[in-house]
Amino acid sequence: MRKNCRRKIRPLSFRFFSLITVLLVLGGCATDDVRHYLRPNAEAAGIKKIAVLPLETLTQDQYAGEKVRRMLISEILSRRADVIEPGEITSFLVALQKPLYRLEMKDIRELGEKLGADAVLLGSVEAYKMTSGLTVSYPDVSINLRLVETSSGKIIWSAVSTSGGASFWTRHFGAEGLSLSETARKVVKEAVDTLPLSDKTD
């Protein structure tokens, strides 16, 4: 009787099947990635007020930089840090008459003095699109951010945050993934999570 039971269960096939399933699922897991640098003792810098500059758009979507910038502002504000009014930054940049990629240390210091910002957040959006695979489309968002202390002109934080491709379940079973905006919000949130912020109420 016992012998018959063992034959029916066939433990080798079961284990083999389980192993393959686990590996396939793990191989298909979408993992978002934030690689960030934080200058030693940067937390002590006590960044309370940030000027979020327009981000460079390095994608086909010409508004990607502005979309991500707004998400960044809202995410920073939700952490009770203060943000300089975007309009004030625009006025400063217009008066400066320089494109973003030519902003020097002295310009950042001047911005800090004039607008009262402890740090300037700048960066770029490298991907902001729906990527089409053979059977499935998935959002692809990648941003690159740098926080520059206005007093020293040094980069105190830097991060690259990227969304992953379509998951195993989306590819094979049509499971609903995040939309492009949701993915962008997630990428921004994960990047800001690593930002050394001080509560403005401190």
Next chain:
Amino acid sequence: MKWSKGLSLALILFTLVMNWGCKSAETRYHFAGDTDLSYIKKVAVLPLDNLTNDKFAADAVRQVVINELLLTGLVDVALPGDAAVAMEKAGVREASSLSAPKIKEIAGALKVQAVILGAVEKYGEVRSGSFTAPEVTITLMMADAETGSILWSVTKTEVGDSFTARHFGARSDSLSELTQKVVRDCVGTLQKYSR
């Protein structure tokens, strides 16, 4: 006994299949002589040459290079804006036309011990049969601020597909993820000569 034999066979098969499927591209790098790079505390990453059809490729890769260099903890990086202005003042439009005296001039203006330059040769999706995967090829070099000579150079190509992605539909890297991986591997070679 039968059990363990079967399991071992399955594991061996699986390992072999995974190894065949893993295309780990080699990172080719070179250091000039017995170079000690410990004196380099700050570098400037100059705009990379874009040898692709994607007009944003060089800028996108440059941003990642800056982040990865900072992440090594070995060097500080000059602001990209400062580098752009220093190049302009030196009358250099493209990093590919840099001569040793110009490198010295730019590095002196930026107060850095070395400059990073290079090129993006491939940045996009490639189709192979019914499968599409991203491909990235970059070359980076580090030039000494005092002499203008090349201290370090590295090149890497990687395609973002894998055996499991190709055959079982597992997730493959996106172009941005692959770029990060390639840059990380390239910059990682610097760690080997940091003392």
